[in-house]
């Protein structure tokens with residue numbers, strides 16, 4: 001698949017939720033955003049069907065799972081397993097996350113077929129990582145400014 005100027009498109013960014021447990025000022029206004037209702041989100045089966053077409057017929061070989069904060073999407077490991085088991089050559093599955101929920105989910109996600117994780121290191125998440133983790137050398141991170149999220153964020 002090529003774009004309008006002939007560049008090869010082999011990479012899909014897949015947003016699985018608009019919810020987040022951070023409030024970076026450039027992303028989330030103080031009074032919040034209007035969230036999409038659960039019924040309006042693509043189901044895992046619908047996502048799998050779209051990805052099967054894009055990987056099977058259109059040359060997509062890498063899928064980056066994003067949000068919002070993708071780890072807030074309930075049963076994300078099930079979706080990753082479904083994508084890892086797509087027919088044909090399995091796409092590389094990459095996750096971009098603020099990392100806050102990662103310690104409790106990392107093993108399950110890896111077992112489901114996740115290839116790689118990119119941690120976007122917001123100020124609050126950085127505090128969390130400094131407290132609980134020793135980032136590996138060469139770990140891909142990016143810095144940003146954020147406010148602590150004071151409301152309750154539930155998984156979808």
Ligand code: SF4
Pocket residue numbers: 020021022023024027028067068069098120122146
């Ligand atoms: S962590 Fe990412 S999705 Fe969440 S508020 Fe910050 S920029 Fe937005």
